[in-house]
Amino acid sequence: MAKRELPGHIAAALAGAGGAADSAGQPWAGRSLEGEGNPLHQFDKDDGQPDPGYTAAAAALVSGEGSEADVVASLATARVYVAIVATLGEEAQSAHGLAADKEADLALVTLTAPDGRKALPVFSSVDSLARWHPKARPVAVYAPRAALSAVSEEAQLLVIDPGSDVTFVVRRPAMWALAQQREWIPCYADPSLPGVVSEAAAQEPAVRQVQLSAGSGVVSRTAGGTLVSGGGSGPELRVTLQLAPGLDASGLQTVAAALQQRLAAHPEFVERVDSLELKITR
Known part of the structure; x- marks a missing residue:
C-alpha cells in the first residue's frame, strides 16, 4: 500500500506546532478519525439542517397555532449554531516559507439590539449562519449551552436566525430558563x-x-x-x-x-x- 502523505499545509502546521507526532510519539500521518469508535464530537454526524422540533414550533407560531412558550420549549433540546470569528493578532512566516498565524483570537459574534441591549445571534442551520455572516465559523451547541454563553457574555437576548424569514427573539427570562434547563412561562x-x-x-x-x-x-x-x-x-x-x-x-x-x-x-x-x-x- 502506498504511503499516505499529509497535505503540505497540514504538515507545515504540524511542524510549526512541534512535529508530525503527538505527545506520545505516535505519528499523525496515516491516522483516521472516522468510524463509530472515533467520534470527532457529539455532533460529528450533523448535517447542518435545522432542528425538526424548532422548525415545527416556529412554523406553528407563524400559522397562529403555536405560542412563544412552545418555541422556547423546543429549544431546550435543539442543536443550534453560534457564530465564531477568527481575528489575526500577529502574522509570521514558518520555516517552510508559508504564512502562519502566530497569534489569533476567536470571539463570539454579538449584536446590539435597537434598544441598546447586547444580543447573541444563534442560528438553526449552517445555511442561515452563512447567509448572515459568510466569514463566521459555525460551532454546533445545544441551545441551553448557547444561552449560558449569552449570560457569560452579559447579553440580554438570544436572536434566533437574524436576517432569515423567521427571526425569533428569546428575551432574558426565557434565556435564563434555557440556561438553567427549566420550563419558561411568559x-x-x-x-x-x-x-x-x-x-x-x-x-x-x-x-x-x-x-x-x-x-x-x-x-x-x-x-x-x-x-x-x-x-x-x-x-x-x-x-x-x-x-x-x-x-x-x-x-x-x-x-x-x-x-x-x-x-x-x-x-x-x-x-x-x-x-x-x-x-x-x-
Whole structure:
C-alpha cells in the first residue's frame, strides 16, 4: 500500500506546532478519525439542517397555532449554531516559507439590539449562519449551552436566525430558563404575577383596577411581512391601570413612577419580566 502523505499545509502546521507526532510519539500521518469508535464530537454526524422540533414550533407560531412558550420549549433540546470569528493578532512566516498565524483570537459574534441591549445571534442551520455572516465559523451547541454563553457574555437576548424569514427573539427570562434547563412561562401568562402587581398598586389610592396582558412588543413579523404573535423584542408585559377621575398629568406621572419603582425593587417581578409598558385608563 502506498504511503499516505499529509497535505503540505497540514504538515507545515504540524511542524510549526512541534512535529508530525503527538505527545506520545505516535505519528499523525496515516491516522483516521472516522468510524463509530472515533467520534470527532457529539455532533460529528450533523448535517447542518435545522432542528425538526424548532422548525415545527416556529412554523406553528407563524400559522397562529403555536405560542412563544412552545418555541422556547423546543429549544431546550435543539442543536443550534453560534457564530465564531477568527481575528489575526500577529502574522509570521514558518520555516517552510508559508504564512502562519502566530497569534489569533476567536470571539463570539454579538449584536446590539435597537434598544441598546447586547444580543447573541444563534442560528438553526449552517445555511442561515452563512447567509448572515459568510466569514463566521459555525460551532454546533445545544441551545441551553448557547444561552449560558449569552449570560457569560452579559447579553440580554438570544436572536434566533437574524436576517432569515423567521427571526425569533428569546428575551432574558426565557434565556435564563434555557440556561438553567427549566420550563419558561411568559410573564403575561404567569398566574403569580397579577398578585405581585396588584399588591404594589394597592399602595396607590387612585388605582381602581389592574390588568396584565401581553405587551405590544411581543409580536413580530416575518421577512415577508406576516404578523406573528410572538418572537418580538419590544415591551413584553402591559400593565393597564384604571385610575380614579380627577388626577392631572402630574398626578398620573407620580402614580406611574411610584408603581414602576416598587416593581423594579421586587425580585420575583424583575426575574420574570423582561420589559414593561404602562397603560392608564379612567
